[in-house]
Amino acid sequence: MYSRVIATGAALPARAVSNDEFARMLAADGIETSDEWIRTRTGIEQRYFADEEKGETTTSLAVAAARQALERSGLAPSDIDLIIVATTTPDMVFPSVACHVQAALGASGCAAFDVQAVCAGFIYALNAADAMLRAGPYRAAVVIGSETLSRVLDMKDRSTCVLFGDGAGAVVLQASQDPGILAARMYADGRYDEKVLGLTAHLKAGAVVGDPFIRMDGRQVFKLAVEGLTESAREVAGLACVRTEDVALFVPHQANLRIMTMVARKLGIPDERMVKTVAEQGNTSAASVPLALDRAVRDGMVRPGELVLLQGVGAGMAWGSALIRWA
Numbered sequence: 376m377y378s379r380v381i382a383t384g385a386a387l388p389a390r391a392v393s394n395d396e397f398a399r400m401l402a403a404d405g406i407e408t409s410d411e412w413i414r415t416r417t418g419i420e421q422r423y424f425a426d427e428e429k430g431e432t433t434t435s436l437a438v439a440a441a442r443q444a445l446e447r448s449g450l451a452p453s454d455i456d457l458i459i460v461a462t463t464t465p466d467m468v469f470p471s472v473a474c475h476v477q478a479a480l481g482a483s484g485c486a487a488f489d490v491q492a493v494c495a496g497f498i499y500a501l502n503a504a505d506a507m508l509r510a511g512p513y514r515a516a517v518v519i520g521s522e523t524l525s526r527v528l529d530m531k532d533r534s535t536c537v538l539f540g541d542g543a544g545a546v547v548l549q550a551s552q553d554p555g556i557l558a559a560r561m562y563a564d565g566r567y568d569e570k571v572l573g574l575t576a577h578l579k580a581g582a583v584v585g586d587p588f589i590r591m592d593g594r595q596v597f598k599l600a601v602e603g604l605t606e607s608a609r610e611v612a613g614l615a616c617v618r619t620e621d622v623a624l625f626v627p628h629q630a631n632l633r634i635m636t637m638v639a640r641k642l643g644i645p646d647e648r649m650v651k652t653v654a655e656q657g658n659t660s661a662a663s664v665p666l667a668l669d670r671a672v673r674d675g676m677v678r679p680g681e682l683v684l685l686q687g688v689g690a691g692m693a694w695g696s697a698l699i700r701w702a
């Protein structure tokens with residue numbers, strides 16, 4: 376038994392924020408950055424920011440992406456028996472985003488939970504759904520990555536605030552006799568904790584305690600990301616008895632074009648087989664992989680029978696890869 380991706384969906388907030396607009400915003404606080412710096416160091420040209428006043432939240436984006444994927448799948452909400460949402464920016468501590476999505480889709484009664492593995496979240500959620508579909512009794516799952524990271528950016532910290540954006544991506548997975556997800560693996564090393572990448576605030580006695588913004592040692596993240604992604608890709612390729620060079624569509628976490636390019640080169644995957652949404656969307660954390668996959672599918676970058684490699688990496692540190700024989 377395998378699980379197969381039978382449809383994808385995506386949702387982005389209405390407002391795009393260009394690098395130039397960012398530079399002007401930061402300049403108002405006496406902080407210098409430029410389109411040139413951001414573009415050459417990261418590959419990012421713009422990102423989308425949700426507007427809560429207009430009802431754009433982690434949940435609303437997740438619902439929109441899930442609805443699109445579900446419509447394209449041809450399944451009814453009542454066919455879905457599992458919903459997993461990967462997110463670092465839930466709209467509330469509880470109930471989970473997944474339970475809200477379930478209600479909005481009209482899939483009441485099915486299992487629904489959130490996964491917190493930051494930018495590796497979608498790969499973790501996909502891995503969990505794949506294992507649950509293969510083991511049964513689950514038959515169909517909606518797996519979503521959704522984020523509104525703009526809420527947790529320190530707009531006075533130029534080394535982090537220019538990197539991230541908001542959005543959601545979703546896939547519908549179905550149990551099948553035919554492959555399918557061939558191999559998926561997730562890893563973590565908690566020794567590389569919030570000193571490398573973290574958001575350390577918590578709620579206590581009605582107040583936010585601690586630092587409510589993302590903090591990062593960019594160079595350390597860069598190094599660990601390249602190592603983890605390269606190793607985990609080789610691992611899943613080995614498990615599936617294929618070569619990374621044979622991957623037809625490479626869908627890496629869209630953190631930074633330089634990380635993506637370096638990993639693709641190490642794996643022997645030509646640049647034209649790598650999907651790139653980072654220029655337009657920035658780093659959308661758990662949403663980046665399903666958003667990029669949806670773009671690649673819409674652009675006709677993958678055909679049935681071809682190999683697709685998905686990868687995520689983020690705080691924890693946590694990372695992982697999934698190799699799919701496209702249905």
Ligand code: ACO
Pocket residue numbers: 407408409412413416417494533534535537538572591592593594596597600628630631658660688689690
């Ligand atoms: N504009 C202008 N200057 C900046 C900016 C900015 N937005 N940000 C940092 N700088 C300055 C720094 O202050 C520093 O100045 P200094 O030399 O006077 O101290 C200088 O640029 C160089 O800073 P570095 O941090 O050394 O720059 P680097 O070339 O390493 O690039 C970057 C920084 C882009 C963050 C890089 O380290 C990187 O890509 N790391 C990966 C991190 C990442 O992608 N994180 C995403 C979240 S985690 C994830 O999704 C995996």
